[in-house]
Amino acid sequence: MIEVEVKNINKHFGNFKASDNVSFAIERGKLIGLLGPSGSGKTTILRMIAGLETPDSGEIFIGGRKVNDLPPGERGIGFLFQSYALFKHMTVFDNIAFGLTVQKKSDSEIKNRVEELAELIGLKDFTSRYPLQLSGGQRQRVAFARALAPNPELLLLDEPFAAIDAKVRQELRGWLKQTIHKLGITAIFVTHDQDEAVEVADEIIITNRGRVEQSGAPIEIYQSPKTPFVAKFIGESVQVPDYTIFKGFDEYEPREGILRPEFLEIGATIDEMPQPMPVTTERGIVRGTYFRGSVIQVDVEIKGQLLKGFRGLEQVPLHEGDEAFVFIHKIYGFDGDKTQVIENAAKRRESVII
Amino acid sequence: MFGKSDVIPGRRLTLGITLTYVSLFLFIPLAAFMLYASGMGFEKFFAAVTDWRNVHAYGVSFFCALTAGIINALFGLIIAWVLVRYDFRGKKIMDALIDLPFALPTAVAGIALTTLYAQNGLLGKIFYGIGIETAFSPIGITIALIFVGIPFVARSVQPVLKELDPQLEEAANLFGAGNWTIFSKIIFPELIEPLLTGFALAFARGIGEYGSVVFIAGNMPYETEIAPLMIMTKLEQFDYQSAAAIAIVMMILSLTILLGIHGWQARQLKRIGGVVGA
Amino acid sequence: MRESIWLKRTLIFLAASFLFVMLIMPLILVAKEALSKGVDFYFAALTDEFALKALWLTIEATILAVALNTIFGLASAWLLTKFDFRGKTFLGSLIDLPFAISPVVAGLFFIMLFGRMSPLYPLLQEYNLAIVFAVPGIILATVFVTFPFITRELVPVMESQGRSEEEAAATMGANGWTIFRRVTLPNIKWALGYGIVLCSARALGEFGAVSVVSGHIRGKTNTLPLHIEILYNEYNFTAAFAVASVLVLLAIIILILRNLIENAGKASLQVSNLKAGVAND
Numbered sequence: 001m002i003e004v005e006v007k008n009i010n011k012h013f014g015n016f017k018a019s020d021n022v023s024f025a026i027e028r029g030k031l032i033g034l035l036g037p038s039g040s041g042k043t044t045i046l047r048m049i050a051g052l053e054t055p056d057s058g059e060i061f062i063g064g065r066k067v068n069d070l071p072p073g074e075r076g077i078g079f080l081f082q083s084y085a086l087f088k089h090m091t092v093f094d095n096i097a098f099g100l101t102v103q104k105k106s107d108s109e110i111k112n113r114v115e116e117l118a119e120l121i122g123l124k125d126f127t128s129r130y131p132l133q134l135s136g137g138q139r140q141r142v143a144f145a146r147a148l149a150p151n152p153e154l155l156l157l158d159e160p161f162a163a164i165d166a167k168v169r170q171e172l173r174g175w176l177k178q179t180i181h182k183l184g185i186t187a188i189f190v191t192h193d194q195d196e197a198v199e200v201a202d203e204i205i206i207t208n209r210g211r212v213e214q215s216g217a218p219i220e221i222y223q224s225p226k227t228p229f230v231a232k233f234i235g236e237s238v239q240v241p242d243y244t245i246f247k248g249f250d251e252y253e254p255r256e257g258i259l260r261p262e263f264l265e266i267g268a269t270i271d272e273m274p275q276p277m278p279v280t281t282e283r284g285i286v287r288g289t290y291f292r293g294s295v296i297q298v299d300v301e302i303k304g305q306l307l308k309g310f311r312g313l314e315q316v317p318l319h320e321g322d323e324a325f326v327f328i329h330k331i332y333g334f335d336g337d338k339t340q341v342i343e344n345a346a347k348r349r350e351s352v353i354i
Numbered sequence: 355m356f357g358k359s360d361v362i363p364g365r366r367l368t369l370g371i372t373l374t375y376v377s378l379f380l381f382i383p384l385a386a387f388m389l390y391a392s393g394m395g396f397e398k399f400f401a402a403v404t405d406w407r408n409v410h411a412y413g414v415s416f417f418c419a420l421t422a423g424i425i426n427a428l429f430g431l432i433i434a435w436v437l438v439r440y441d442f443r444g445k446k447i448m449d450a451l452i453d454l455p456f457a458l459p460t461a462v463a464g465i466a467l468t469t470l471y472a473q474n475g476l477l478g479k480i481f482y483g484i485g486i487e488t489a490f491s492p493i494g495i496t497i498a499l500i501f502v503g504i505p506f507v508a509r510s511v512q513p514v515l516k517e518l519d520p521q522l523e524e525a526a527n528l529f530g531a532g533n534w535t536i537f538s539k540i541i542f543p544e545l546i547e548p549l550l551t552g553f554a555l556a557f558a559r560g561i562g563e564y565g566s567v568v569f570i571a572g573n574m575p576y577e578t579e580i581a582p583l584m585i586m587t588k589l590e591q592f593d594y595q596s597a598a599a600i601a602i603v604m605m606i607l608s609l610t611i612l613l614g615i616h617g618w619q620a621r622q623l624k625r626i627g628g629v630v631g632a
Numbered sequence: 633m634r635e636s637i638w639l640k641r642t643l644i645f646l647a648a649s650f651l652f653v654m655l656i657m658p659l660i661l662v663a664k665e666a667l668s669k670g671v672d673f674y675f676a677a678l679t680d681e682f683a684l685k686a687l688w689l690t691i692e693a694t695i696l697a698v699a700l701n702t703i704f705g706l707a708s709a710w711l712l713t714k715f716d717f718r719g720k721t722f723l724g725s726l727i728d729l730p731f732a733i734s735p736v737v738a739g740l741f742f743i744m745l746f747g748r749m750s751p752l753y754p755l756l757q758e759y760n761l762a763i764v765f766a767v768p769g770i771i772l773a774t775v776f777v778t779f780p781f782i783t784r785e786l787v788p789v790m791e792s793q794g795r796s797e798e799e800a801a802a803t804m805g806a807n808g809w810t811i812f813r814r815v816t817l818p819n820i821k822w823a824l825g826y827g828i829v830l831c832s833a834r835a836l837g838e839f840g841a842v843s844v845v846s847g848h849i850r851g852k853t854n855t856l857p858l859h860i861e862i863l864y865n866e867y868n869f870t871a872a873f874a875v876a877s878v879l880v881l882l883a884i885i886i887l888i889l890r891n892l893i894e895n896a897g898k899a900s901l902q903v904s905n906l907k908a909g910v911a912n913d
Contacts, residue, residue: 052361052799072361073805085796089818098814099804150804362714362798363808371707375700376726379775383741389751390744429650436647440640448648450891454655456830457883457890459837461857462876465864466658469665476661477653501654533635555731562734565839565857569864582736582840589740589844594749601737608732 002064003028003186004049004154009058011044011210018044019055020210026203031180032188033201037233041210042190043082043158049188050079050156063153073102078147080157084139086131092118092142093127099150117145120179137168144176148183155180157189161196173200194234198222206230224341228256228334235260238308243331245303248280248344257333257342264309265327266298268316273325278346286322300324391598402599407575408584412603415581418492419560422499427553430507431545437508438515452509455502460565463501468569471497490572495580498566503556510552511545518544547619554615558608662880665873677874682850686859687878689767693842693855694835697774701831702824705782709820710812712783713790714798724787730779738776739844742769765847770855773841778831785827786820793819822897829893833886837879 004026011019018041026032034042047053049060051072060067067075087095096117100110118124121141123134131139140160147155160176161169177200180187191197197204198218205215206229214226225231232239243257244250267273273281284302291297295310298318307326311318318324333342391399402408436442437449455463471478471488481488488494518541526536564582571578579587581604588597667674677683712724730738746752746763756763763769797819801811817824839857846853848862856879863872 050803052803072799072803077803079800079803081796081800083794083796085800087797087801087815087818090814098801098806102801102804102806102810146800146804360715361802362795362811363802364710364812365715367808368707368711368714371704372711372723375704375708376723379772379779380726380729383738383745383772383776386745386750387741390749429647432643433647433651436644439635440644442644444648448651450887451651451655453887453890454659454883457833457837457886459839459857459860459876459879459883461837461839461860462662462879462883463658465860465869465872465876466661469869470657470661477657501658504651504654558732562737562840564734564736564843565837568861582734585736585740586844589743594743594747597740598744601734601740604734604737605732608734612732 001028002026003030003062004188005059005061006045006049007059007061009045009048009055009060011041011048011053011055017041017210019048019058022058022207022210022212024205024212024215026186026188028186029184030186030202031177031200032186033197033204034188034190034207035194035197035201035204035233036192036207036213038192040207042192042207044210045207046156046158046188046190049154050077051075052079076153078150078152078155080140080143080147080155080160082159082162084131084143084163086139086143086146088131091128091130092123092134095131095142096127096145096149098146103150113149114145117149121145135168136164137172140164140172144179148185153186155185155187157187159191160189161191161193169196176200198234206233208233225332225339227337228258228339231258231332231334231339236308237261237332238306240305240307240331243333243342245305246280246328246331247282248278248328248346249331249342251345252333252342255333255335257331259307259328259331261297261308261310263329263331264300264307265325265329266300266309266311266318267325267327268318268322270325272315273327277325278327278344280327280344280346282326282328284324284326286318286320286324288320289318298324300326302326387598387601390594391602394595394598398595399599399602402596403603405596407579408581408596408600408603410576411579411581411584411600412607414492414495414578415561415604416607418495418580419499419557419563421496422503422560423553423557425496425500426503426507426556427549430504430552431511431549433508434511434515438512452505455504460502460563461569464498464566464569467498467501467566468494471570489570490574490578492578494570494572495567495578498570499560499563502563502566503560506556506559507549507552510548510555514545514548515541547622550615550618554611558611561604561608561611659880662873662876665870666877668873669870673870674874674877677871678878680871682854683856683859683871683875685852686854686856686875689770689853690836690855690857692767693771693774694832696771697778697835698828698831700775701778701782702828704779705786705827706824708783709786709790710816712787714795727783728780730776735773735777735838735840735842736844739773739841741776742772742845764845766853769845770842770853773845774835774838777838777841778834781831781834782824782827785823785830789820789823790816822893825893826890826897829886829889833883836882836886 002025006025007023009019009022011017020041022041022045034045036042044053048055049062051067051070055068062075062077072079087098090098093114096114097110100113105113114127115124118127121144123138123141126134126138131142134142140163144160161172164172173196189200201218203216204218204221206213206221208229214221214230221230222234225234231237237258237260239256239258241256242254243259244252244254265273270277282302284300284307286298287301287306288299289296290299292310294313296313296317298309298311300307300309309326328344329347330341330343332339433448433452437445468489469475471481471494473479473482473489475489478488486493488497522540523536526540531539562582564580564586567580568583571580571583573579573583581600584600585597588594588600708727712720743764744750746756746769763772797815798811801815806814837857838855839861842855843858843861846855846858848854848858850862854862856875860872860875860879863869863875
C-alpha cells in the first residue's frame, strides 16, 4: 500500500531549480533515505511533503489524501528538524507534550503518552530537564519523541544525525532504525552521507540537481547504478577518461567509466591471481599503499592511469615501486546519462565456455 | 506578498498592523509636511533657507554637533576600552552610568548643565576664571551635546572590542609587534566601523537636539541660536513656511550623515569581502 | 597585549573623571539645588497642582505610547523576522526613520497635519476636535519619537532565534496565538522588557517634539519636562530642580531596571550554557 506519493513536483527559489519534475511513491511502513549532495534538493522535497514549503506545481499525497492545500499541522506528519528546534524554555516533558496539548488532549492522556515515549527514548529520568541541559544525542531523541507524540502516519527527518558526534551517531543510527521498524511507522529521512543511507534505509532515493536519479534498495543501487552520477556518488571509485585502454575492455568505442576498488584483483605474485590467470591480466607499478583499518589500499599505475584497489592485511605486503598483477573484473561504463556494467572479456568468454 | 501560504501564521495580521501603524504615525504626518512644504514655492523656500540668521543657526548646530561627536568618539573609545579590558572597582556602576543620557530627560540635563557651567556655577567658576565662557556660548552648546552623545560611541565600540579574537593579538605578539603596533595595526582597524557608526549617530542626534541645549545656549541671534530653536522661533511667530524650510535642511543634514556612514560601511564590507547585512 | 600599569591607570582615570564631570556632577547638582530651600519647599514644589497635573499627563502619554509601541513592535518584528517579502529591508529602515529626525521636526509634522494650515483643520474645527496644543498631540508626538525602540530590540533577537521552533510548533498543529504565547514570547521576553524600558525612558523625558505640539498650556498640556522649563524660565530654579529630581529618580530606576533585565537575560543564558557544557552522553 502506498503511503506517500509525490507527482511531478517543481519548485524554484529565484533562478535556482530546487525540484525538477520530481515523482516517487513510498510504501507504507518503509524507512526511506533521501540521499544527495548538498544543494541537490532533498531537504526541499522533505519540507514540501511536510508543508513547510509550497511546490510551484505538482501534487503530494499522504495516505491517499491530497495534502497540497493542508497546513503542516493537519497533514498527520511528525517532523524532526536538523537542529531539532526543541523549545528551549520548555522541559523535556513539555516539549514532548506540546503536540498533544495543542490537540487539547486530557492531562492524564498526555501524561501517559509522554511517559511512554520517554521510556522509549530512554530518558525517563530526564523529563524535568531543559533542552540545553541535554547532550546532542539526548536532544535528538527528545525531538524524535516530540515528533512521534501525536501519532503521525508519517515521520520526516531532516539530516537527523548531522549535529551529533561520530561515535554517538553510530549508536543512534541503529537505534533509530530499530525503533522506527518496531513502531511500524513510515519514515523519510534526508542525508548527504551515503554510509548512513545504506545502513539505515530500506530504500534509497538519490537526488541530484533537483531530480531523482534512481531509487531502490541500497544493494540494488550499489550493484547497478543507472546513471553516471549514481555510480560516482555511491561507493568509492576512480574515474578514467577511457576504459578501453585496459585489456579485456578494448573492443568498445573509447568511453569514460569508473572503477570501484573491489572490482580490482591485485596480486603481488602470479599465485595470488585467479587460476588459471586470465590472459587479460594487466601489469602495473605500485605508487602508494595506505592502511585503511581493515584493508590496505593499494594505488597502482597501469598505462599511465592510477587505479585504486584493496588487499587483505594477511597478504604479502606491497611497496611503492613494486610490480603487481592487476585483473579488472568489471567497469561501469558511461553512455550519455546511462551507466552500463561491462565485464572483463576473459570472464565473458569463460561464462560462454561453461 | 499576499496570498502565499506560510507555515508560520500571522503574515496578514502583522502586515496589517505594521502598515497601518507606519501609515498613521509616519507616512501621514510626513506626507502632510511634504504637502505643506511643496506648496510654498521655490523662491520662498530659498529665501527662508538662505536667511543669514538661519544659516548661522545650521552652522552652530553642525559645528557644535561635530565637535561634540569627535570628543565623544575619543572618550567613548577610552570608556569602552577600559570597560572591556580592565577590572577595577566601580566598573559595573560605570557601565550602567553610560546609559544615563538615554534615561535622563534632556530638559533636566539642560538645566543642570546650565547651572553647573554658568559664570557662578561650580564648574563655570573655574572656566570663567581662565577666560573661557562656558555658558551661553557655542562651548556650552557643545558641552550639552557631549552629554547627550556619550552612550553612542561607547555602546557601539564595546561589543566589537569584546568579540575581538584574542588570537589576532597573540599572533601579532609572536611576530614581536609592540603595544602601539598591535593597537594601531590590529585592534584599531577593527574598531573604525563601530567608532564611525557611533560617531554618526551622536552627530545626527546632536544636530536635532533641542531640550538639553536651549537652556545653556542663551539663544542669541547670530551667536548661539541652533537650528531646532529656529524652528521653534518661527513657529511662535506663526511663520510656518520658514519653519518647514529649516526642517527640510535639518532632515537633509542628518539623513546625509547617516546614509553616508551606511554607504561607507557597505563599501568597506565589500572591500574586505564581507556581506552587507540587511 | 600587555599594557603598563600606568597606562591602565591613566585610561581608567580619564574615563572615570570624564563620566564624573559629565554625568555624576549634574545629578548631584540637581539634588543639591532641589533641596536648597529646605525639605518643606521641596515637597511643596512637588505637590503643586500644576506639577501633579504635569506628572499625570507624562504618565498618561508614556503608558499610551509604550502600549501602542509594544503592539506595533511585536507585530513588526514578527513580520520582519518570520516572513520573506519584497521591500523588507526598506520597511526595516523606514521604521528606524524617527531616529534620524529631530524631535522638533517631528513635532512640526503634527502641526502641519492637524494645525491651522492643514487641509484637515476645517474638519477638526467642525467636530470640535483639538489635537495639536492638546493632549492627543502630545501622545502622537511621544509615539512618533519612541516608534522604533521596541522593534529595534526585538528584531535582532528574533532573527538569531530563527524560525524552526515556530515551524516545529506549526507542524504539530499549533495556531498563531499558541505559537506566539508558548514558543516565541518566552524566548524574547527579556528583549521585550528591555525595549519597553528604553521606550518608557524616552517617552518620559521627551522634550522637543512635545514642546512643539503642546502650546504650553499650564495644567492642561504640560508634561513634567515642559513644566520644568516653565519654572526655570520664571527663575523659580529651586522648584524646577525639585521637579527635575523626580525625573532623575525615575532615570535611575530605569537604569537599574535596565541592568536587572540585562543580567536576568544573560544569567538565564549562562546557566543553561553551563549546564549544557556539563551534560554528556
